[in-house]
Amino acid sequence: MPPNAPKFDFRVLRRLRGQHEMTLADLSKASGVSVAVISKLERNQQSAELDTLYRLARAFGLSATDLLALTESPLAHRSNEKSYRSDEFKFRQVKYANVVALLGSAPAGAKVSRPEIHHDDTELCWVTAGKLLLSLPHEQCVLAAGESIQFDAIQQHTYEALADSQFVILHLRKDKRY
Numbered sequence: 001m002p003p004n005a006p007k008f009d010f011r012v013l014r015r016l017r018g019q020h021e022m023t024l025a026d027l028s029k030a031s032g033v034s035v036a037v038i039s040k041l042e043r044n045q046q047s048a049e050l051d052t053l054y055r056l057a058r059a060f061g062l063s064a065t066d067l068l069a070l071t072e073s074p075l076a077h078r079s080n081e082k083s084y085r086s087d088e089f090k091f092r093q094v095k096y097a098n099v100v101a102l103l104g105s106a107p108a109g110a111k112v113s114r115p116e117i118h119h120d121d122t123e124l125c126w127v128t129a130g131k132l133l134l135s136l137p138h139e140q141c142v143l144a145a146g147e148s149i150q151f152d153a154i155q156q157h158t159y160e161a162l163a164d165s166q167f168v169i170l171h172l173r174k175d176k177r178y
Contacts, residue, residue, distance in 0.1 A: 008071040010041040010048065016060050016070075030059035086112045089159070100171040106132075106161035113158040121171040123153035130165025134158070143167075 017027055028035045033055050040046045041056075048056070050064065057067035079094045088110035092103040100121075106112075108130075125134065126148035134141045134149060135158040141149055142162065151157070153171060 008047065008068070010044055010071055012067075012070045013038065013056065014042045020060060022059075027056070027059055031055040088112075089161075098173045102169040102171075103166075104169060105166045106130075106159070106164070108161055108163050108165075111158060111160045113156075120174050121153040122150060122174060123157075124148060124150045124168075124170040124172065125159070126168045126170075128166045128168060130167075131162040132165050132167060133160040133162050135160070 013027075017023070022030070024035045024038055027033070027038055031038075033052055037046070037052065038056070041048055041052075053067055054064040057064045060067070062070075077096065079096060081092050081094050083090070083092050085091070089104055089106045089112045094101050125132070125143065127143045127145055129145050131145070132143045134143060134151075136151060136155055137157075143149060
């Protein structure tokens with residue numbers, strides 16, 4: 001980031017207003033923040049106080065921390081993939097603070113119990129090719145290509161490839177779900 005780049009870019013407010021089909025007057029009425037202050041923020045001519053951030057965020061259905069995160073420059077975060085194996089399952093992984101995405105493959109007959117990446121997460125598994133058997137403490141689910149399932153990843157679980165399979169697994173942090 002260039003040294004003179006702003007730490008926070010409040011032009012995101014204009015984009016949010018557009019997405020919510022709001023005029024400056026609409027946002028002012030919904031938030032209780034004056035049109036003049038909103039206009040100056042959108043042009044990066046002033047910084048927002050915490051109370052102002054809170055009121056603007058609520059008008060968009062966001063938390064103040066979510067709005068502040070949207071204003072941070074840069075808005076995009078990059079990650080490099082890492083590859084690893086767990087038994088016969090192969091994974092390509094990218095990791096962020098709130099999500100871990102795994103692109104996996106496994107030959108028929110391969111089995112893995114509790115893949116290594118677990119916190120208090122929600123896990124989503126989407127089979128893109130082949131067929132997987134997911135065993136949870138009180139149920140078993142067969143997932144064919146195009147099917148997915150979501151469950152609490154803290155539970156003991158096992159994946160078994162019933163055919164050569166490709167799949168996507170997402171680990172979503174419960175404290176940062178949406």
